[in-house]
Amino acid sequence: MHVAGGIYRELCETPRWDGVWGSGLRAAMAVSRLSSGITLHCYDRQPPLDTVAFLERLGVAFHWRPRMQDIVFAYFHPLSDPFIEPRPGAIKQCQPIDVDGRSVLRFGMLEGTARVRGDRVVYDPQSPRSPEPFSVNGSTARELALVMNREELQAYSGNDDVGDGAYRLLASKGADVIVVKQGIQGALVFANGMSPSEVPIYRSAKIFKIGTGDVFSGVFAHYWASAWYSPQEAADKASRAVSVYCDKPTDPIDESTLLVAHPLANLRHEMIEVVGAGNTIGRRYTLQEAAFCIRKLGMEARIVEDPMMIGETGKAVLVIADGLSDETLLHLAKRTSGVILDEEGRPPLSFCAGAGVSNDFASAIYQVCLNAPKLN
Known part of the structure; x- marks a missing residue:
């Protein structure tokens, strides 16, 4: 060829x-x-x-x-x-x-x-x-x-x-x-x-x-x-x-x-909440960029800068860990499902058993989009 x-x-x-x-x-x-x-x-x-x-x-x-x-x-x-x-x-x-x-x-x-x-x-x-x-x-x-x-x-x-x-x-x-x-x-x-x-x-x-x-x-x-x-x-x-x-x-x-590749079923359009600290321009940029990439992949996205506003159990959520305390992450893990983006390499996030953890931005975006139908 x-x-x-x-x-x-x-x-x-x-x-x-x-x-x-x-x-x-x-x-x-x-x-x-x-x-x-x-x-x-x-x-x-x-x-x-x-x-x-x-x-x-x-x-x-x-x-x-x-x-x-x-x-x-x-x-x-x-x-x-x-x-x-x-x-x-x-x-x-x-x-x-x-x-x-x-x-x-x-x-x-x-x-x-x-x-x-x-x-x-x-x-x-x-x-x-x-x-x-x-x-x-x-x-x-x-x-x-x-x-x-x-x-x-x-x-x-x-x-x-x-x-x-x-x-x-x-x-x-x-x-x-x-x-x-x-x-x-x-x-x-x-x-x-x-x-x-x-x-x-x-x-x-x-x-x-x-x-x-x-x-x-x-x-x-x-x-x-x-x-x-x-x-x-x-x-x-x-x-x-x-x-x-x-x-x-x-x-x-x-x-x-x-x-041995495993197919994924057709995906519905789902709402994904992007949660993280927005108290610096770098953190706000990361939240906005994550939401933009999610929408580009065909899903809906909503930014939540106050993690305590996440009140509904079982939502599909992408958590940007930068700037959030371990206590806040524990709160989110109890109330939501989804993916945590942890680029800092914190100690194993064992308290976040309900969520996947990724240290890579693009992989975290894809994981939460691909899993959204069964998370919501």
């Missing part, structure tokens, strides 16, 4: 993350144990020697063309929008990369474009605002699958209704398969002559959101474009792979790990 996609440096403040990845390299890494004969096509200013050695160990062939700038994605946490340097409008454009193959995965790139030709091609535009139409650069495919999130599909189809937009694209021969990623709601698979198929998400012990879309597209492309699985089966494999990746984001995916 041929993979055409970016190689970029990625930084994250919490948890600490600093490495050369990007959509192309990450997808190639993810499927390197599932498929032999992976070839990565990309741009780079000068590939680091350790990146070249890493790809050689994986058995991935590496074809790169020079670009004029280093490109960095910087995240405050894995659920935040990245700061991109240079800003996208200032990135100098390179000549297209030409890729021909039986099975091809094409990602959108900041510094150029991949002009691909293949029997089965998967295209992930990687742009929620202005995704490049697949064929505008001369790309062709006998069969084309589009993999994108809701915002990308809405922009790509020019239609705010996801279902209507997908079926109009299929009817106009703009694609043969469309997979719409929906975060904690799983994914929808559209194909001509079929009702949409729902694909669940799968449980992981922790959440590392950076790059999950790259892994999904890579594994879907392997199973659909190379192994000729049905689009529904391939999307399910991809969803399973994301849960594996979240636990070990630097390891290739093993087939055996996909078999």
Whole structure:
């Protein structure tokens, strides 16, 4: 399989993350144990020697063309929008990369474009605002699958209704398969002559959101474009792979790990209360950011700065422990269920038996959202 996609440096403040990845390299890494004969096509200013050695160990062939700038994605946490340097409008454009193959995965790139030709091609535009139409650069495919999130599909189809937009694209021969990623709601698979198929998400012990879309597209492309699985089966494999990746984001995916993944039922929209001290600007920011991320995942959120105002037993609650006393946490644990975000590493919170404890912001957000239906 041929993979055409970016190689970029990625930084994250919490948890600490600093490495050369990007959509192309990450997808190639993810499927390197599932498929032999992976070839990565990309741009780079000068590939680091350790990146070249890493790809050689994986058995991935590496074809790169020079670009004029280093490109960095910087995240405050894995659920935040990245700061991109240079800003996208200032990135100098390179000549297209030409890729021909039986099975091809094409990602959108900041510094150029991949002009691909293949029997089965998967295209992930990687742009929620202005995704490049697949064929505008001369790309062709006998069969084309589009993999994108809701915002990308809405922009790509020019239609705010996801279902209507997908079926109009299929009817106009703009694609043969469309997979719409929906975060904690799983994914929808559209194909001509079929009702949409729902694909669940799968449980992981922790959440590392950076790059999950790259892994999904890579594994879907392997199973659909190379192994000729049905689009529904391939999307399910991809969803399973994301849960594996979240636990070990630097390891290739093993087939055996996909078999033991546990699906999560469809989630309802629930109210989650975000509880914490709001007596400093940093603590208020954390409360607001947590509520924003919960809403972004499709849930409702309400901030409560006075923990003693939580009076109803059994509510779904995210507790930000910073600034709260052990006595306050004990009060909350007795009256609520949910997740406690404890970044300080306090002594074991054994008195909070009714709640889960996480030291990672993004994992705590996901845990309380995924568990909300049974907590409320």
